[in-house]
Amino acid sequence: MSSEVAELKQLVESLRKEVTRLSDQEEVRKLQYKYGYYLDKCLYKEVTELYSDHPDAYVQFLGGRYKRRAGVERLYIGRFSNAFVKGRNGPVHGFLLDHTxxxxxxDINTEGTRAKARFRTLxxxxxxxxxxxxxxRGLVQWWEGGTYENEYIKEDGVWKIFRLKYFPFWHANFDEGWSHTKPGYVPFASTTYPEDPQGPDELCTQSMLWPDTRVVPFHYPHPITGKEVDTDDLRAPLWGEDVSTSLPALTLT
Structure with missing residues (x-):
C-alpha cells in the first residue's frame, strides 16, 4: 500500500507541474496578444506597462535596442506616439495600425520563471x-510582416515582457505589393540617445529587410531530432549562388 501511495503522490506532483507549465504558457500567449491589441489602438502607456522593470529588459526594433523602462517608454510614448497620434495615448480618427x-x-523554463516565444505579426x-x-503621413497605406523572438519573466507571480525582439521581415506598398518594395524601404536607427532624443540606447549590427530572406533563428531545437538548424541553412544566397556569398546568418544575441 505504501508504494501505491508513493506512486500516487508522484503522479499528483507530476500533474501539478504540468498544469502549472500549461497555465504559464497560456498566460504568456495572452500577454503577447494583449500587447498586440493595445498597440493596434496606440495605447502606448498600456504597452509599456506590460514590460518588466528589470535592469536588463529591452525592446529591439529597427536596428536599435531601447533599454530598461526608460528606453521602452522613449520608443512607444516618445517616438511612436509623436509620429502616429501627435503625442496622445490612444487612437486618432482615420488612422489604422493593426498588429495581428x-x-x-x-517554451517555459524548468523553474517556471522565464519563457521564450516566437510569434508572427501581419x-x-x-x-x-x-x-x-x-x-x-498623408495618404498612405501599407502592409508589414515580421517575426518576434521574445523573452518573458515572471515577477511576483505575474508574467511580463522581458526582451521583445522584433525582426521586420517585409514591407509593401498596398497598391503595388511586395514585388516592388525598394531595398531599405524603412530606415534603420543610425544615432543613439541622447544625440537622438527618441533614439535607441545602442545600435544593433544586424539588420534585414525584404528582399533579404535570411531566417530569424529559432529559440528551440527541432522537435524530433533535437538539433539546431545548421547556420548555413539560415542564410539566403542568390538563386544558384554558393551559400558563402550570402550575408552572415542572423543570431538572437
Whole structure:
C-alpha cells in the first residue's frame, strides 16, 4: 500500500507541474496578444506597462535596442506616439495600425520563471483619405510582416515582457505589393540617445529587410531530432549562388 501511495503522490506532483507549465504558457500567449491589441489602438502607456522593470529588459526594433523602462517608454510614448497620434495615448480618427499576433511557439523554463516565444505579426496600416491633408503621413497605406523572438519573466507571480525582439521581415506598398518594395524601404536607427532624443540606447549590427530572406533563428531545437538548424541553412544566397556569398546568418544575441 505504501508504494501505491508513493506512486500516487508522484503522479499528483507530476500533474501539478504540468498544469502549472500549461497555465504559464497560456498566460504568456495572452500577454503577447494583449500587447498586440493595445498597440493596434496606440495605447502606448498600456504597452509599456506590460514590460518588466528589470535592469536588463529591452525592446529591439529597427536596428536599435531601447533599454530598461526608460528606453521602452522613449520608443512607444516618445517616438511612436509623436509620429502616429501627435503625442496622445490612444487612437486618432482615420488612422489604422493593426498588429495581428499569431503562430505562437512558447517554451517555459524548468523553474517556471522565464519563457521564450516566437510569434508572427501581419500588419495592415494606413490613413483614410479624409484625414490625408491633416496627418503628417498623408495618404498612405501599407502592409508589414515580421517575426518576434521574445523573452518573458515572471515577477511576483505575474508574467511580463522581458526582451521583445522584433525582426521586420517585409514591407509593401498596398497598391503595388511586395514585388516592388525598394531595398531599405524603412530606415534603420543610425544615432543613439541622447544625440537622438527618441533614439535607441545602442545600435544593433544586424539588420534585414525584404528582399533579404535570411531566417530569424529559432529559440528551440527541432522537435524530433533535437538539433539546431545548421547556420548555413539560415542564410539566403542568390538563386544558384554558393551559400558563402550570402550575408552572415542572423543570431538572437
Amino acid at each position: 499576433q499569431m503562430q505562437g511557439i512558447i 500588419m495592415s496600416a494606413g490613413l483614410h483619405k479624409s484625414i490625408a491633408d491633416t496627418h503628417p
